[in-house]
Amino acid sequence: NAGVTQTPKFQVLKTGQSMTLQCAQDMNHNSMYWYRQDPGMGLRLIYYSASEGTTDKGEVPNGYNVSRLNKREFSLRLESAAPSQTSVYFCASSDEPRGSYEQYFGPGTRLTVT
């Protein structure tokens, strides 16, 4: 049981390049999330998917797109990378039994845009 996995672990892009961050979970969770973590700002929600086939914007969606490929996989795409997107990206998943909002996080992808 791997939990939440993310690829790649590290990536360096030039401004204007595109890339897709991959995320998969094996816990049969309904909801999946993409966050970015920047110094002094905690984790900010980029996009989330409450169930297979649905996606919604979070707090900082500009410059990103997502795809909920199936129940297991949720990808984040940067179409034209900008230096402001240099960050650590975390994918998370959750299954919300009544009264619990615990999310399980992957190990993160450290992205640098030059």
Added chain:
Amino acid sequence: DQQVKQNSPSLSVQEGRISILNCDYTNSMFDYFLWYKKYPAEGPTFLISISSIKDKNEDGRFTVFLNKSAKHLSLHIVPSQPGDSAVYFCAASARYGNKLVFGAGTILRVKS
């Protein structure tokens, strides 16, 4: 507008003593609160949570206190251990919502 605030960027505590991490929130719709712990180069891991119908929840060395009238919660770690050195994030969620709002985090250093 930060809805969840952790005003102390860092905290240093001696091994064996109590660590107290604080968190304030502004949204009165928040009804579920969580603490996450994060080591360098790893994802955050869930530590402990509390529902707004309670004012205290305990799990081993970790206790979370909630003061709804002050919109304040705190995490107590007793006794603190060097392995507790990490970044601690406070998070909150609103009724029927599945989105978490995170604070900026507090770096805890436990000195041996």
